[in-house]
Amino acid sequence: QVRLVQSGAEVRKPGSSVKVSCKASGGAFTNYAINWVRQAPGQGLEWMGGTIPVFTARNYAQKFQGRVTITTDESTTTVYMELSSLTSEDTAVYYCASTKFSGYRGGLDRWGQGTLVTVSS
């Protein structure tokens, strides 16, 4: 059973960038999508983007286009999400999550534990 394990909490200053990792342990990458979802304090869930690790394509939510980059290291079965030009509104818990079926279908049935990113001067 593949588990998703994320990197630890981060504190950043406004205008800087943060890179969060998501390691798939217990199995190799497949053609299931790995997605990034965040939840800011008091807000709902927000999809940021995703990738199918065995392919090269990435898909990003329009809101984050130009500011988010999702990359993959197949040798370590790790997916990274980098968010730049941080503001206080990016303070949130960031989750990685994989799909139930191949591609982006069937919902997100496996989740990482979440990574708190705090943006503060």
Added chain:
Amino acid sequence: DIQMTQSPSSLSASLGDRVTITCQASQDINNYLNWYQHKPGKAPKLLIYDASNLETGVPSRFSGSGSGTDFTFTISSLQPEDIATYFCQQYDSLPPMYTFGQGTTVEIK
């Protein structure tokens, strides 16, 4: 982009009550609609996928229905452990993207 309108934003019900949450899509999404339970400090949990399929291990008091633009999520008999926020989420294929509803917080009356 497809918009999802989820209602109500919160509800209060008694233990054993039937609870219903709705989600409306701004355009036809077939059955590409999933429901999640989210408790504070935990990752969201998939309950229903593709509108009406119960995820493995999820109690049968949870159910989903609908197709096209209108979807319903039901808890047939509210239990104390069901206190959480519930989100619907739609999947669009061209290009692949997800949109979440605004969430419904369920409390005990």
